[in-house]
Amino acid sequence: MGVVMGKDEKVNIPHLYMKLAMDLEKLRNYPWGMYSFDFLLKQIDKTRHKLEQNEGYLMEGFLFGFQIWIMEVVPALGEICGTKVNRNFTGPLYVEILGSRGVIDMGISNEATVAEDVLGVRRRRRHRTELLNAIESEMVAVKDRLRENVEDVSLWRRSSGFKDKFSTQETWILTRTSYAHIDWANNYGQGCEMYRVDVTCALCKNAAESRSHLFFECSYSSQIWENLMLDILRGSYTTDWNAIVALLKQSDRDKKRSFCLRYGFQTIIYVIWRERNKITHGESPLPMNAVKKLIDKGVRNKLSLLRSRGGKGTESALQYWVSTRT
Structure with missing residues (x-):
């Protein structure tokens, strides 16, 4: 006999999960992806009302998928907050990129995050190294975009980049799978014949x-x-x-x-x-x-x-x- 228990004694296991656990075939065929997506949407709706609270919040669900979606919608986040490092990297990001001397020249703590440096109070410095000056300029630009007294601007993805106007046609083209044009597509009889569809009148x-x-x-x-x-x-x-x-x-x-x-x-x-x-x-x-x-x-x-x-x-x-x- 098996027992289904939560990691936390305060967590109740839904009856649906218990029934699924007793039938491995149903467990394998259950639409977990759709369920996780719906659960994530409910969590986002529940959590968004807590964003203005200072004590923090907890969000459950398939957050990895949510993070990927954010990076797809706002690709600039990856360019601003992330960088490619080698697979053997284990130390602080700034030290890996700038070296120990670069961190000192920038006036950045080894353990500081990008958000702390960008939004924190610090004076811009001028450096002899191009890389350090480029980082300083980018941090100023990011801080300017994150100003709280300015309304956010919604941008829509197009084939030519992000625009402020939505296009149904562009969205359709970007989300659909394109196939090669077929010459017989406009010929109803020939097209059906190639797929062996009976075109005989169903009535007579x-x-x-x-x-x-x-x-x-x-x-x-x-x-x-x-x-x-x-x-x-x-x-x-x-x-x-x-x-x-x-x-x-x-x-x-x-x-x-x-x-x-x-x-x-x-x-x-x-x-x-x-x-x-x-x-x-x-x-x-x-x-x-x-x-x-x-x-x-x-x-x-x-x-x-x-x-x-x-x-x-x-x-x-x-x-x-x-x-x-x-």
């Missing part, structure tokens, strides 16, 4: 699917279109997409006819596309008669709502629609 199974075929050259969709629109279009009836769009754009003095045509067109498009997606994703479509009744009911409900609200020019639209159904 007799031709390649395209916009013009689906609306309304397809034997399935043309039956629905004819059943609902033949008596409205009459002599102008057609199943050609471009011709239908031209009819929809025409200004018609008969507002009730124009509205029934346009709203009926929208409803038919929506329902046919939904039935097409059902078949594509392995679901069973509705029977043809059920589809016709569904569209008819949807149009009637819309027209009834308009009549109850007193829509101008559509008072008799419901009667007109019903007359085309008989």
Whole structure:
């Protein structure tokens, strides 16, 4: 029998951890990364209210990832607060870089941190060595950037450097993985064929699917279109997409006819596309008669709502629609 205990007697082990510890397979497959990220965000939100307190604060979570993020967002921190040293380095940073004499010339303590030297009270010195003068200049510049009486400036990363304006396009380019341009990307049929995707119409199974075929050259969709629109279009009836769009754009003095045509067109498009997606994703479509009744009911409900609200020019639209159904 195993026992799960915390390092501190005051720390309670969550019940979730205990259950995971009893099932090694679940323990290995548990999304620890996502959990750690969410936990870290909660800790940051909890801790940020304590930043103005002088007694300090404690933050828990995956802080290493947080530190990496800070260094990525503000790369200047690495240049200011860090430097490359050899792997055998064990002594104070200033001594390693400047030597024992350089530390004395700078007036810096062997044990001092960068923050203590930059923010502390010290007078700038002039040196004969270029390196020491460069460090003095950098410390002054850093101290100037860290002034408390000046508002922070938010900068956004761009391909050309950090800018004060945010760009969705630049952010997308920087965060996505780029691939080589593929010539057939604009050719729907050829692209699907290369990936062996069936482009046959899901409704009639007799031709390649395209916009013009689906609306309304397809034997399935043309039956629905004819059943609902033949008596409205009459002599102008057609199943050609471009011709239908031209009819929809025409200004018609008969507002009730124009509205029934346009709203009926929208409803038919929506329902046919939904039935097409059902078949594509392995679901069973509705029977043809059920589809016709569904569209008819949807149009009637819309027209009834308009009549109850007193829509101008559509008072008799419901009667007109019903007359085309008989």
